[in-house]
Amino acid sequence: MELAIAAFLLIWVLHLKSSQMITNRDLTDYFEKRQLSTHSHRYVRDCQPTKYGNVTHQTQAGQGLLSSTVTLPITQILNFIDEFEGQWGQTETNSGHIAFINNPAQTVSVLEPLRDGGCKMGARTTAVETAAKHNCLLAVNAGFFNPHTGECLGNIVSYGRLVRNSHGVQNAHFGIRRDGTLVFGYLSEEDVLDETNPFIQLVGGVGWLIRDGEVYLDESLKAECSDTEETGTMEQFFNVKAARSVVGSDKNGRLVLANVDGRTSSEG
Structure with missing residues (x-):
């Protein structure tokens, strides 16, 4: 299965009309003092492989685009347990969930914490509480926030409403445009504010794992690195x-959400 994935460590909620709830622990003790990269968009263009030219993000037609019908069942959720040999020869185990979501332009939303205006007022809450207030049946944390003020970080668009403009800060993003196109990768401020085919949903994260079916982790690390967190370097991050959450798409244009359970520095 081909995936276009941007890995996010998270706070906002993706809303899906489904039948189950997904939540996960995060890197709280690791990233809570983190500040997002201040690299320019030109820096990202210049440091990426030549074959991508000046295009710093990937687009894909979402399943059904803006069709009035929704493919049923809306979502398929798979649980997994993976045993593997650890660094010292011991057996380790990973577990988590993978959800495949049909017609993401109709079924997926990026929500502010708790309610509209939650980012501005620094609302702090769980994905479960936000999901309940919006009648969400499937939810996953998404995005970064400032732990001291509660301020949301990165670019955020919810139902076509620009919640936050990061003014060109370069970190991986996931979004859905008005015509149903799925977008993954690095966005300039002009990309975010484009009105010809504006974003209806947009949220930021850190790390782009797979681009055009190829591992993109090293390139992504270069694009987002050099700044040092209060708790460690970007490479350490x-x-x-740890527990991880990723968002991507398969070749059929379905959205893919994956959550790996864990605990910082010991499981994940």
Whole structure:
């Protein structure tokens, strides 16, 4: 299965009309003091492989685009347990969930914490509480926030409403445009504010894992690195064992959400 994935460590909620709830622990003790990269969009263009030219993001037609019908069942959720040999020869186990969502332009939303205006007022809440207030039946944390003020970080668009403009800060993003196109990768401020085919949903994260079916982790680390977190370097942030959440798409244009359970530095 081909995936276009941007890995996010998360706070906002993706809303899906489905039948189950997904939540996960996060890298709280690792990233809570993190500040997002201040690299320019030109820096990202210049440091990416030549074959991508000046295009710093990937687009894909979402399943059904803006069709008035929704393919049923809306979502399929798979649980997994993966056993593997650890660094010292011991058996380790990973577990989590993968959800495949049909017709994402009709079924997926990016929501502010708790309610509209939650980012501006620094609302702090769980994905479960936000999901309940919006009648969401499937939810996953998404995006970064400032732990001191509660301020949301990165670019955010909810139902076509620009919640936050990060003014060109370069970190991986996931979005859905008005015509149903799925977007993954790095966005300039002009991309975010484009009115010819504006974003109806947009949320930021950190790390782009797979681009055009190829591993893109090293390139992504270069695009987002050099700044040092209060708790460690970007490379440490990428490599630390922990719970992780990723968002992507398959070749049929379905959205794919994957959650790996874990605990910072010991499981994940």
